[in-house]
Amino acid sequence: MPLPETQSGGDGAERLDVFMARANAAYYARRDPFADFITAPEISQIFGELLGAWCAVTGRGLLKGNAGGDLLLAEAGPGRGTLMVDMLRVLSRVAPDLFARLSVHLIENSPRLREVQKASLKRFGVPVTWHETLASIPRGPMVLVANEFLDALPIRQFVGAETGAGWREHFVRDGAFVLSDAVVSPPELAGRVPEPGEIAEICPAACGFVQDVSRRLCDAPGAALFVDYGTATTASGDTLQALRDGQPVSPLVEPGTADLTAHVDFEAAAGAAMATGVRCFGPVEQGALLIALGAVERARALCAAAPDQANTIRTALDRLIGPERMGRLFRALALLSPARLAPDLVAPPGFPDGTPYGEKP
Ligand code: SAH
Secondary structure (H helix, E strand, O other), rough: OOOOOOOOOOOEEEHHHHHHHHHHHHHHHHOOHHHHHHHHHHHHHHHHHHHHHHHHHHHHHHHHHOOOOOEHHHHHOOOOOHHHHHHHHHHHHOOOHHHHHHHEEEEOOOOOHHHHHHHHHHHHHOEEEEEEEEHHOOOEEEEEEEEEEHHEEEEEOEEEEEEEEEOOEEEEEOOOEEOOOOEOHHHHHOOOOOOOOOOEEEEEHHHHHHHHHHHHHHHOOOOEEEEEEEOOOOOOOOOOOOEEOOEEOOOOOOOOOEEEOOOOEOOHHHHHHHHOOOOEEEEEEHHHHHHHHOOOHHHHHHHHHHHHHHHHEEEEEEHHOOOOOOOOEEEEEEEEOOOOOOOOOOOOOHHHHHHOOOOOO
């Protein structure tokens, strides 16, 4: 996207979000992401199984007054399809009636990963449709999950000019950051007085996506669960990172050869959701969510069924829920349609007391 010269950092500079979108599109189109990083569903089947149970409970709640109705099961950024495979396996076992009425909708823009997902999901015999965006998913009761999707969406970064004077924006040129000439005051940062040199990040794409999902849930019955790494409240600092072969590398050089992500600002995401009137819950830490959904009991059952695998199972569980591992840095935000559309869904499973966003448990 060409930018006006006044907005750009000079010759050939790209705004950071434009650079990040281009780098990640090239990355997911060419590389096998899972050679470079590992996600919760790839660590253990327990993650997808528990999210499958979450979908079964919320799906049943949504369809309670609509026996025989169909359910759309949607996922944004499904990667290899592992999470959906584990969810469908659980749904087919614990909720066969619901499973029989499911259609699967995957939001995925990488043609390569679409092929991988197609191969993974074939055996279930469930109708699967791929979408570029949420907009083309048909209307109807929907449960949507997204794991490590929002963190891959492009961010903008601002650096405090003089105190109170506004912000300069990060552009990328020749593998390095350059600052915009102009001082700007984006609406997302209204009310934040910059310290000189302070870094502020915004992710209009993530907030926009969460808000689009929320609008949908205000229009038709539904539930959504976002799991990602990030902060419960808006924080300062540069969180852009790149991983190649499991190692951190510079995010700005060789675009398309490493996975670029940034921390999700759950306060901003929840704000975007609540502006629509949707019911918003959390964020809760991933460890707390998985424990509440029965992770420890599930691990115990898996160990009993395969004692020779017990160490591997326990190590994987620790990676998912351990406070020093993914348990605290990763968080979950849940959205439910307003009560008038989903009267039988009082709270999302795994969220203590169904505490709505912003209220202390
Ligand atoms: N949820 C998976 C994979 C996370 S990697 C897991 O937990 O293992 C991020 C995923 O989001 C990939 O499938 C990638 O292709 C997809 N993705 C990234 N940006 C996207 C965009 N703008 N639109 C659609 N899909 C996107």
